[in-house]
Amino acid sequence: MNSNSPSTSNNQSLESKLDVIANNLADAGYVILQDFLSEELAKLLQHQAQTLSETDFKPASIGRNQDQQLNSKVRSDRSLWLNKESETQRQYLDFMEQVRVGLNRRLFMGLFDFECHFSHYQPGDFYLKHLDAFKGRSNRALSTVYYLNPSWQESFGGELVLYSSEQDSSILTRIKPVFNQCVIFLSDSFPHEVLVSHKDRFSIAGWFRLNNSNHNHVDPAL
Ligand SMILES: O=C(O)CCC(=O)C(=O)O
Numbered sequence: 234m235n236s237n238s239p240s241t242s243n244n245q246s247l248e249s250k251l252d253v254i255a256n257n258l259a260d261a262g263y264v265i266l267q268d269f270l271s272e273e274l275a276k277l278l279q280h281q282a283q284t285l286s287e288t289d290f291k292p293a294s295i296g297r298n299q300d301q302q303l304n305s306k307v308r309s310d311r312s313l314w315l316n317k318e319s320e321t322q323r324q325y326l327d328f329m330e331q332v333r334v335g336l337n338r339r340l341f342m343g344l345f346d347f348e349c350h351f352s353h354y355q356p357g358d359f360y361l362k363h364l365d366a367f368k369g370r371s372n373r374a375l376s377t378v379y380y381l382n383p384s385w386q387e388s389f390g391g392e393l394v395l396y397s398s399e400q401d402s403s404i405l406t407r408i409k410p411v412f413n414q415c416v417i418f419l420s421d422s423f424p425h426e427v428l429v430s431h432k433d434r435f436s437i438a439g440w441f442r443l444n445n446s447n448h449n450h451v452d453p454a455l
Protein backbone atom coordinates (compact mmCIF):
# COMPACT_ATOMS: atom_id res chain seq x y z
CA MET A 234 0.00 0.00 0.00
CA ASN A 235 1.32 3.43 -0.86
CA SER A 236 0.35 6.01 1.70
CA ASN A 237 1.71 8.83 -0.47
CA SER A 238 -0.64 8.20 -3.34
CA PRO A 239 -1.14 11.50 -5.21
CA SER A 240 -4.86 10.85 -5.39
CA THR A 241 -5.36 10.93 -1.65
CA SER A 242 -4.54 13.38 1.06
CA ASN A 243 -4.17 13.45 4.86
CA ASN A 244 -1.91 10.40 4.52
CA GLN A 245 -4.83 8.06 4.20
CA SER A 246 -4.19 5.56 1.46
CA LEU A 247 -6.73 5.06 -1.28
CA GLU A 248 -7.40 1.55 -0.02
CA SER A 249 -8.28 2.67 3.48
CA LYS A 250 -10.37 5.51 2.08
CA LEU A 251 -12.28 2.95 0.03
CA ASP A 252 -12.78 0.84 3.16
CA VAL A 253 -14.32 3.84 4.92
CA ILE A 254 -16.62 4.57 1.97
CA ALA A 255 -17.71 0.94 1.61
CA ASN A 256 -18.31 0.44 5.35
CA ASN A 257 -20.40 3.60 5.66
CA LEU A 258 -22.42 2.86 2.54
CA ALA A 259 -23.14 -0.63 3.81
CA ASP A 260 -24.12 0.60 7.31
CA ALA A 261 -25.80 3.95 6.71
CA GLY A 262 -26.23 4.31 2.95
CA TYR A 263 -24.20 7.50 2.85
CA VAL A 264 -20.76 8.86 3.71
CA ILE A 265 -19.21 12.33 4.03
CA LEU A 266 -15.49 12.56 3.27
CA GLN A 267 -13.20 15.47 4.05
CA ASP A 268 -9.95 16.00 2.12
CA PHE A 269 -11.28 13.80 -0.65
CA LEU A 270 -8.63 14.65 -3.26
CA SER A 271 -5.10 16.01 -3.15
CA GLU A 272 -5.03 19.76 -2.46
CA GLU A 273 -3.41 20.21 -5.87
CA LEU A 274 -6.16 18.52 -7.87
CA ALA A 275 -8.87 20.17 -5.75
CA LYS A 276 -7.45 23.61 -6.57
CA LEU A 277 -7.19 22.83 -10.28
CA LEU A 278 -10.84 21.71 -10.34
CA GLN A 279 -11.91 24.77 -8.40
CA HIS A 280 -10.12 27.06 -10.83
CA GLN A 281 -11.57 25.26 -13.83
CA ALA A 282 -15.13 25.36 -12.50
CA GLN A 283 -14.88 29.09 -11.91
CA THR A 284 -13.33 29.85 -15.28
CA LEU A 285 -15.62 27.63 -17.37
CA SER A 286 -18.79 28.76 -15.64
CA GLU A 287 -18.38 32.23 -17.13
CA THR A 288 -19.05 30.97 -20.64
CA ASP A 289 -19.61 27.22 -20.91
CA PHE A 290 -22.19 26.23 -18.27
CA LYS A 291 -25.78 25.62 -19.44
CA PRO A 292 -29.06 25.47 -17.49
CA ALA A 293 -29.13 22.07 -15.77
CA SER A 294 -31.88 19.60 -16.61
CA ILE A 295 -33.78 17.21 -14.36
CA GLY A 296 -34.03 14.27 -16.70
CA ARG A 297 -34.17 13.34 -20.32
CA ASN A 298 -36.74 15.16 -22.48
CA GLN A 299 -37.88 17.57 -19.79
CA ASP A 300 -38.79 21.09 -20.78
CA GLN A 301 -36.61 23.85 -19.43
CA GLN A 302 -39.43 25.94 -17.95
CA LEU A 303 -40.40 23.07 -15.68
CA ASN A 304 -36.73 22.51 -14.86
CA SER A 305 -36.13 26.02 -13.66
CA LYS A 306 -38.92 25.76 -11.10
CA VAL A 307 -37.21 22.71 -9.60
CA ARG A 308 -33.59 23.76 -9.91
CA SER A 309 -31.85 26.90 -11.09
CA ASP A 310 -28.18 25.93 -11.22
CA ARG A 311 -26.08 25.72 -14.39
CA SER A 312 -23.85 22.81 -15.34
CA LEU A 313 -21.17 21.38 -17.63
CA TRP A 314 -20.43 17.66 -18.11
CA LEU A 315 -16.83 16.59 -17.52
CA ASN A 316 -14.85 14.77 -20.19
CA LYS A 317 -11.36 13.42 -20.64
CA GLU A 318 -10.18 16.07 -23.10
CA SER A 319 -9.19 18.24 -20.18
CA GLU A 320 -6.25 16.87 -18.16
CA THR A 321 -7.74 18.15 -14.91
CA GLN A 322 -11.14 16.61 -15.62
CA ARG A 323 -9.46 13.37 -16.67
CA GLN A 324 -7.72 13.20 -13.29
CA TYR A 325 -11.04 13.50 -11.49
CA LEU A 326 -12.66 10.89 -13.74
CA ASP A 327 -9.68 8.55 -13.25
CA PHE A 328 -9.90 8.92 -9.48
CA MET A 329 -13.62 8.12 -9.56
CA GLU A 330 -12.85 5.11 -11.73
CA GLN A 331 -10.60 3.84 -8.94
CA VAL A 332 -13.46 4.43 -6.51
CA ARG A 333 -15.83 2.53 -8.82
CA VAL A 334 -13.54 -0.49 -9.05
CA GLY A 335 -12.78 -0.38 -5.31
CA LEU A 336 -16.46 -0.31 -4.36
CA ASN A 337 -17.31 -3.13 -6.74
CA ARG A 338 -14.60 -5.22 -5.11
CA ARG A 339 -15.91 -4.52 -1.63
CA LEU A 340 -19.67 -4.34 -2.08
CA PHE A 341 -20.34 -6.24 -5.33
CA MET A 342 -22.52 -3.38 -6.47
CA GLY A 343 -21.99 -3.92 -10.19
CA LEU A 344 -21.23 -0.25 -10.79
CA PHE A 345 -20.79 0.03 -14.54
CA ASP A 346 -19.71 3.59 -15.21
CA PHE A 347 -19.55 7.11 -13.85
CA GLU A 348 -20.81 10.41 -15.23
CA CYS A 349 -20.53 13.83 -13.65
CA HIS A 350 -20.95 17.53 -14.25
CA PHE A 351 -19.72 20.75 -12.71
CA SER A 352 -22.52 22.74 -11.12
CA HIS A 353 -22.66 26.44 -10.46
CA TYR A 354 -25.32 27.84 -8.14
CA GLN A 355 -25.37 31.62 -8.34
CA PRO A 356 -26.79 33.71 -5.48
CA GLY A 357 -30.50 32.81 -5.26
CA ASP A 358 -30.11 29.38 -6.89
CA PHE A 359 -31.52 26.17 -5.34
CA TYR A 360 -32.56 22.61 -6.12
CA LEU A 361 -35.86 21.50 -4.58
CA LYS A 362 -36.23 18.18 -2.77
CA HIS A 363 -35.80 15.26 -5.16
CA LEU A 364 -34.51 11.72 -5.56
CA ASP A 365 -31.73 11.09 -8.09
CA ALA A 366 -33.20 7.69 -8.98
CA PHE A 367 -36.44 5.80 -8.56
CA LYS A 368 -36.31 2.23 -7.35
CA GLY A 369 -36.06 -0.17 -10.27
CA ARG A 370 -36.52 2.59 -12.83
CA SER A 371 -33.12 4.17 -13.10
CA ASN A 372 -29.57 3.08 -13.59
CA ARG A 373 -28.21 5.62 -11.13
CA ALA A 374 -26.99 3.64 -8.12
CA LEU A 375 -24.72 5.99 -6.19
CA SER A 376 -24.74 9.80 -6.16
CA THR A 377 -21.57 11.77 -5.47
CA VAL A 378 -21.29 15.49 -4.80
CA TYR A 379 -17.84 17.03 -4.52
CA TYR A 380 -17.52 20.63 -3.32
CA LEU A 381 -15.19 23.38 -4.46
CA ASN A 382 -15.84 26.32 -2.12
CA PRO A 383 -13.04 27.54 0.15
CA SER A 384 -14.09 29.38 3.33
CA TRP A 385 -17.80 28.69 3.08
CA GLN A 386 -19.76 30.32 5.90
CA GLU A 387 -23.02 29.38 7.59
CA SER A 388 -24.68 32.61 6.39
CA PHE A 389 -24.03 31.68 2.75
CA GLY A 390 -26.77 29.00 2.91
CA GLY A 391 -26.50 26.48 0.07
CA GLU A 392 -26.49 23.45 2.34
CA LEU A 393 -27.31 20.03 0.98
CA VAL A 394 -30.06 18.54 3.18
CA LEU A 395 -30.45 14.76 3.14
CA TYR A 396 -33.77 13.31 4.33
CA SER A 397 -34.13 9.90 5.94
CA SER A 398 -36.30 8.27 3.30
CA GLU A 399 -39.30 8.89 1.09
CA GLN A 400 -41.58 7.78 3.93
CA ASP A 401 -39.75 9.58 6.71
CA SER A 402 -39.12 13.25 5.99
CA SER A 403 -36.96 13.88 9.05
CA ILE A 404 -33.60 15.43 8.31
CA LEU A 405 -30.76 12.98 8.29
CA THR A 406 -27.91 15.44 7.88
CA ARG A 407 -27.06 18.89 6.54
CA ILE A 408 -23.88 19.30 4.56
CA LYS A 409 -22.07 22.56 3.89
CA PRO A 410 -20.49 22.68 0.43
CA VAL A 411 -16.96 23.11 1.78
CA PHE A 412 -13.81 22.79 -0.28
CA ASN A 413 -12.53 19.28 -0.99
CA GLN A 414 -15.41 17.52 0.76
CA CYS A 415 -17.36 14.77 -0.95
CA VAL A 416 -20.68 13.16 -0.06
CA ILE A 417 -21.68 9.81 -1.52
CA PHE A 418 -25.13 8.26 -1.07
CA LEU A 419 -27.48 5.63 -2.47
CA SER A 420 -29.30 7.39 -5.32
CA ASP A 421 -32.73 5.82 -4.76
CA SER A 422 -32.81 6.02 -0.96
CA PHE A 423 -32.40 9.61 0.17
CA PRO A 424 -34.53 12.54 -0.95
CA HIS A 425 -32.36 15.67 -0.80
CA GLU A 426 -32.40 19.36 -1.62
CA VAL A 427 -30.00 22.25 -2.05
CA LEU A 428 -31.09 25.22 0.05
CA VAL A 429 -30.93 28.65 -1.57
CA SER A 430 -27.32 29.67 -1.93
CA HIS A 431 -26.46 33.30 -1.19
CA LYS A 432 -23.00 33.07 -2.76
CA ASP A 433 -21.53 31.45 -5.85
CA ARG A 434 -21.41 27.74 -5.08
CA PHE A 435 -19.37 25.29 -7.16
CA SER A 436 -19.48 21.49 -7.10
CA ILE A 437 -19.21 18.35 -9.19
CA ALA A 438 -22.34 16.17 -9.09
CA GLY A 439 -21.84 12.61 -10.31
CA TRP A 440 -23.46 9.20 -10.53
CA PHE A 441 -22.14 5.67 -10.58
CA ARG A 442 -24.50 3.78 -12.82
CA LEU A 443 -25.57 0.21 -13.38
CA ASN A 444 -25.82 -1.27 -16.84
CA ASN A 445 -29.47 -2.06 -17.42
CA SER A 446 -29.07 -3.07 -21.06
CA ASN A 447 -30.99 -6.00 -22.46
CA HIS A 448 -31.42 -7.38 -25.97
CA ASN A 449 -33.81 -4.69 -27.24
CA HIS A 450 -32.77 -1.74 -25.15
CA VAL A 451 -29.35 -0.15 -24.90
CA ASP A 452 -28.66 1.56 -21.60
CA PRO A 453 -27.02 3.88 -20.60
CA ALA A 454 -28.34 5.96 -23.47
CA LEU A 455 -25.69 7.87 -25.39
O1 LIG B 1 -25.02 20.21 -5.02
C1 LIG B 1 -25.50 19.45 -4.20
O2 LIG B 1 -25.22 19.51 -3.00
C2 LIG B 1 -26.49 18.37 -4.64
C3 LIG B 1 -26.86 18.45 -6.10
C4 LIG B 1 -27.91 17.44 -6.50
O3 LIG B 1 -28.68 16.98 -5.69
C5 LIG B 1 -27.99 16.97 -7.89
O4 LIG B 1 -27.31 17.56 -8.77
O5 LIG B 1 -28.74 16.01 -8.15
Ligand SMILES: [Fe+2]
Pocket residue numbers: 363364365376425
Ligand atom coordinates in the same frame (compact mmCIF):
# COMPACT_ATOMS: atom_id res chain seq x y z
FE1 LIG C 1 -29.61 15.21 -6.49
